[in-house]
Amino acid sequence: MSKSTQTTDDSIDAAADAGTDPASPSTTAAGETEEQVQESWRDYAFEGEPKLSVSDLDVFYGDDHALDGVSMEIPENSVTALIGPSGCGKSTFLRCLNRMNDRIRVARVDGSVRLDGEEIYDDDTDLVSLRKRIGMVFQQPNPFPKSIRDNVSYGPRKHGDLDTGLLARLLGRDDTEEEAELVERALRQAALWEEVSGRLDDNALGLSGGQQQRLCIARALTTDPDVLLMDEPASALDPVATAKIEDLIDDLREQYTVVVVTHNMQQAARISDQTAVFLTGGELVEYGATDQVFEDPKSQRVEDYISGKFG
Ligand SMILES: Nc1ncnc2c1ncn2[C@@H]1O[C@H](COP(=O)(O)OP(=O)(O)OP(=O)(O)O)[C@@H](O)[C@H]1O
Numbered sequence: 619m620s621k622s623t624q625t626t627d628d629s630i631d632a633a634a635d636a637g638t639d640p641a642s643p644s645t646t647a648a649g650e651t652e653e654q655v656q657e658s659w660r661d662y663a664f665e666g667e668p669k670l671s672v673s674d675l676d677v678f679y680g681d682d683h684a685l686d687g688v689s690m691e692i693p694e695n696s697v698t699a700l701i702g703p704s705g706c707g708k709s710t711f712l713r714c715l716n717r718m719n720d721r722i723r724v725a726r727v728d729g730s731v732r733l734d735g736e737e738i739y740d741d742d743t744d745l746v747s748l749r750k751r752i753g754m755v756f757q758q759p760n761p762f763p764k765s766i767r768d769n770v771s772y773g774p775r776k777h778g779d780l781d782t783g784l785l786a787r788l789l790g791r792d793d794t795e796e797e798a799e800l801v802e803r804a805l806r807q808a809a810l811w812e813e814v815s816g817r818l819d820d821n822a823l824g825l826s827g828g829q830q831q832r833l834c835i836a837r838a839l840t841t842d843p844d845v846l847l848m849d850e851p852a853s854a855l856d857p858v859a860t861a862k863i864e865d866l867i868d869d870l871r872e873q874y875t876v877v878v879v880t881h882n883m884q885q886a887a888r889i890s891d892q893t894a895v896f897l898t899g900g901e902l903v904e905y906g907a908t909d910q911v912f913e914d915p916k917s918q919r920v921e922d923y924i925s926g927k928f929g
Pocket residue numbers: 679682684702703704705706707708709710711722724881
């Protein structure tokens with residue numbers, strides 16, 4: 619889009635409508651203000667209904683404004699990367715998508731996030747159900763000091779969907795078979811089954827970092843989520859383990875909507891379908907198809923960031 623400031627009849631009309639000076643350098647030849655042009659850099663057109671729709675999202679930590687009026691729509695069954703310099707609000711944004719910021723006492727969230735058209739910030743939203751539908755994987759793998767099997771089946775047991783204890787057997791309920799099926803399915807989905815099928819009773823802390831992270835992904839998959847949020851899932855891993863996580867993310871997109879924060883721009887370019895660039899001040903500056911954002915960014919600030927001029 620041209621950023622020329624040449625004054626034309628059209629631009630005079632448009633500027634008059636917008637109440638701006640047509641000769642002003644902040645007005646383009648098409649009569650759009652810089653603000654309007656920037657709005658369009660955040661419009662990502664895709665087919666179908668969005669899985670997540672975020673509108674006018676602001677987050678404050680006390681007096682600090684961490685996210686500034688973010689709006690974006692995230693398509694389903696795809697990978698969306700969130701990139702930007704440290705402190706620009708990527709993790710804050712990710713945590714808003716399943717209301718994890720509710721757990722931070724000083725955090726205040728304004729705006730709207732809809733999952734399949736339903737507002738998740740309604741007062742009567744059931745947070746347990748929400749977080750079953752929108753699972754989360756963190757930067758540091760955090761398996762429990764329990765067996766590999768127990769790590770995977772932990773969620774369904776906690777929610778009462780699985781019971782294999784003595785009391786359950788006495789009461790005529792024994793979900794051992796269901797548990798075995800669930801554990802195998804989740805570990806296969808997380809591309810870990812081949813490596814651990816013979817040692818499900820071993821302590822999960824004995825796995826390598828990359829295996830632990832895939833175990834955490836398996837654990838997140840047991841509640842049958844629609845959306846998987848990942849906060850720098852490979853940043854603590856070596857290149858081989860990172861490649862496995864990236865391959866896994868590539869497979870997950872067939873069934874899940876994946877939103878992933880990464881510091882690594884090459885990784886974002888490799889794994890994502892669309893990329894959102896946040897810059898300092900918690901502003902979403904550009905959002906679009908990953909190829910377009912990396913090869914032909916519309917915003918000069920994004921071009922500078924991607925080409926390493928700052929950040
Ligand atoms: N729990 C919190 N309490 C107070 N301020 C916070 C909290 N979490 C984040 N912030 C502040 O909000 C801003 C955005 O932080 P956030 O962690 O979302 O950024 P980020 O882009 O994910 O950074 P990084 O890439 O370094 O992880 C920062 O100024 C940070 O200091």
